[in-house]
Amino acid sequence: MASLKDKVVIIAGASSGIGEATARRLATEGAKLVIGARRVERLKQLAESLQDAEIYYQAADVTKPEDMEALAKLAMDKFGRIDVMFNNAGIMPTANLSELRRNEWRQMLDINIMGVLNGIAAVLPIMKKQQSGHIIATDSVAGHLVYPGSAVYCGTKFAVRAIMEGLRQEERENNIRSTIISPGAVDTELYTTINDPKNRERVKNNQRTPGFGLTSEQVADAVAYAIGTPENVAISEILIRPTKQVL
Numbered sequence: 610m611a612s613l614k615d616k617v618v619i620i621a622g623a624s625s626g627i628g629e630a631t632a633r634r635l636a637t638e639g640a641k642l643v644i645g646a647r648r649v650e651r652l653k654q655l656a657e658s659l660q661d662a663e664i665y666y667q668a669a670d671v672t673k674p675e676d677m678e679a680l681a682k683l684a685m686d687k688f689g690r691i692d693v694m695f696n697n698a699g700i701m702p703t704a705n706l707s708e709l710r711r712n713e714w715r716q717m718l719d720i721n722i723m724g725v726l727n728g729i730a731a732v733l734p735i736m737k738k739q740q741s742g743h744i745i746a747t748d749s750v751a752g753h754l755v756y757p758g759s760a761v762y763c764g765t766k767f768a769v770r771a772i773m774e775g776l777r778q779e780e781r782e783n784n785i786r787s788t789i790i791s792p793g794a795v796d797t798e799l800y801t802t803i804n805d806p807k808n809r810e811r812v813k814n815n816q817r818t819p820g821f822g823l824t825s826e827q828v829a830d831a832v833a834y835a836i837g838t839p840e841n842v843a844i845s846e847i848l849i850r851p852t853k854q855v856l
Contacts, residue, residue, distance in 0.1 A: 610837040611837050611838065611839050611840075612638075612837070613638035615641060616640045616641065617643070618635055618640050618641070618643070618693040618836070619681065619694045619695065620697060621645050621671050621724070621728050622645075622646055622698030623644035623646050623666075624646035624647070624651035626825050627747060627795065628646070629655055630824075630828065631828075631832045632644055632655060633655075633826075635833060636661075641663045641687075642659075642662060642663065642665070643683050643684040643688075644664065645667050645676070647668060652668070667683055672727070674730060677727040677731035678731045681732050691742065693836055694729070694744045695745045695746075696728035696729070696745065699720060699724070699747060700720050700721065701759075702717065702762070705757065705760075706761070717761055717762060722768050722769065725772060728746075732744065736780075741785070742786070743835075744785065745788045746790070748773075748789035748790060749793075750793045750854075751763045752766030752767050752789070769789065770789055774787070777845060781843075786843045788845060790846075791847065791848045792828050792831075792849050794850075794851055795824070831847045835847060
């Protein structure tokens with residue numbers, strides 16, 4: 610494993626869950642961090658709790674290209690380079706297609722797909738100039754299979770998987786790596802993005818069944834592993850499930 614010390618890492622969607630856990634994990638390894646999310650107070654609390662880390666934060670909405678570009682600019686202003694971009698923001702409202710929840714569909718497309726593309730666009734010119742870089746996206750087991758009630762969510766995650774593989778193929782000669790992290794059930798706040806109360810409670814209980822759901826820290830370990838591989842090693846995807854998960 611290569612050292613994570615002094616690697617410059619941007620984390621979008623860092624205010625809770627996998628993003629927060631990854632920031633904490635990388636900080637212990639001496640990485641230099643730039644974190645963004647919409648909930649800036651959460652970012653402030655996270656940064657203040659990591660007193661020994663080199664960490665900067667800024668409010669960022671992944672659906673706004675200018676916000677993602679501002680995160681990249683912050684990293685360049687403070688550290689002069691960007692080694693890793695971790696596109697982690699996402700939502701998961703679940704409902705059958707017959708419920709015609711068009712607003713939810715649009716939100717998922719904007720955050721889960723355009724959010725990733727905006728993150729890629731913000732750092733790709735910089736990484737091409739550097740002739741090095743690593744772009745990571747949180748995907749999902751739902752990016753590998755489809756199940757009822759989640760057709761659009763699964764569609765967004767399949768799209769991220771395709772985009773990230775296309776990125777790998779297009780930018781391999783520029784020494785730019787791409788990785789998707791595809792977790793199964795994780796005990797995070799993602800269930801709060803489900804608007805239907807019955808579905809929200811079901812997913813929440815499933816995630817929090819003792820001994821079942823993964824912790825955010827366990828997924829963060831997978832992210833750290835991918836980042837820590839040598840530059841000539843490309844970890845294209847990590848599929849990480851709870852042992853007892855069926856799908």
